[in-house]
Amino acid sequence: MDIVIAPDKFKGSLTAVEASRAIARGAIRACPSAALDEIPMADGGEGTVEALVTATRGTFRTAPVTGPLGQAIEARFGLSGDGRTAFIEMAAASGLVLVPEAERDPTRSTTRGTGELIRAALDLRVDRVVLGIGGSATNDGGSGMARAIGFRLLDADGRELPPGGGPLGRLDRIDASDRDPRLDRVELAVACDVTNPLCGPEGASAVYGPQKGADAAMVRQLDRNLARLAEVIARDLGRSVADLPGAGAAGGLGAGLVAFAGGTLQRGVDLIAQTVGLADRLKGADLCLTAEGSLDAQTAHGKTIAGVARSAAEFGCPVLAIAGGIQPGAEVLLNQGVSAYFSLCDRPMSLAEALEQAPSLLERSAEQAVRAFLAGRSRPLRGS
Known part of the structure; x- marks a missing residue:
C-alpha cells in the first residue's frame, strides 16, 4: 500500500518534519x-523553510541580516535540492519572536532583514523565491525590504x-533608480494566508498592530502612514x-x-503544495x-489539512486527518475531501501533557487510523 504522509506542524510541540516521522512510525x-512518502507541509508561517527544504531534499543556508529593531542577526533560509528555488521565512529576519515583548514598537520595526534575505537568495542565482510572510514584528508596508533591494524612500527635502x-x-517620493535588476529575472511567490487589505478597519494596522505593541493612537498613525505609502506607490x-x-x-x-519586488500573493498551502509537487505524489496513492x-x-x-484534502x-485518494484538538465546525472538512478525522488524545489529559507526549500520541493515533482504514478495505460491505 502506498501512503502519502503530509502533516503541518503542531505549534509548541512538533515541527512538520517531526510530525511526519511520528506518523510514519505508526x-x-x-x-x-x-x-x-513523507511530505512535511506548511501554509507560509513558521516551519515553511524546514518543510520545503526537507520535501525537496535541499539545504539550509544562513545570511547576516538586519533584525526588526536594527540589530545584527544571522537568519536561516533554504535552497531546494535542484538549486533552482530559494525558501525564505520573513519571521527569520523580521519576526515578532525576535523582539522582546517590552521592546515591541511597530513604528520603529523594519523589514529590511527580509529584503536582505531576498538579496542573499538572488546571489545564489535561483530562478524562483518562495517567501512565507507569517509572524511579523513589523508594520512598515515593506519599506525596509524595499531599501534592501535598492529603493530610496525620501521626504520633501530629499532625505532618506x-x-x-x-x-x-512624511514620505514624499520613491526613487527606484537603484532597484536590483536581478528581481526581473526571478519569480517571487509569496505564501500569504490572509486576505486583509492594506488599510482601514480590516487592514494591517487595525487587525495586527496591537499584537506588535501598537496602542490605539499608534494604530491610527500607522494606518494613515500606510495609506500615504499606497498613494506614493x-x-x-x-x-x-x-x-x-x-x-x-x-x-x-x-x-x-507586490509593489517593490514584483511578487505575487498566493494562498500559502496551495503554493507549498505546488512547490513540493504534492499532486504528482498523490497520484496512485492508496491513502493520505x-x-x-x-x-x-x-x-x-x-x-x-484542507489544502491537502483538496x-x-x-x-x-482517501484522507485521514489527525489533530490535537477537534472543535465545533470541524465536520465541514468531511465535505472537502477529508474521509475521517481522529483526535491525538487517547484519554483525558491536560494541554501540557498533550504537548509533552505529542510524538508518541501522534504515532499511536496514526497506527489506529491506518488499522481502521485497512479493516474497512479487508472485506466488502454486506450485500455489495
Missing part, C-alpha cells in the same frame, strides 16, 4: 509492507526616511496595492512585495495521512 506498525512604519507619514511605481487582498499581511509587507494542531470551522479556509480529492 503507519508502518499498522502496515509493515507499506511504501511511505528613518526605518519603521512611523516615519512613512500608485503615483511613482504605477501599482495599486491599497485594496489588494493580502496587501495587509505582515504589516503591509504583502503590498510591499495529514495532521495539524487543531481542527475547527476555520481549518477549511486555507489551512494545511489535492487528494482530485485523485480519489
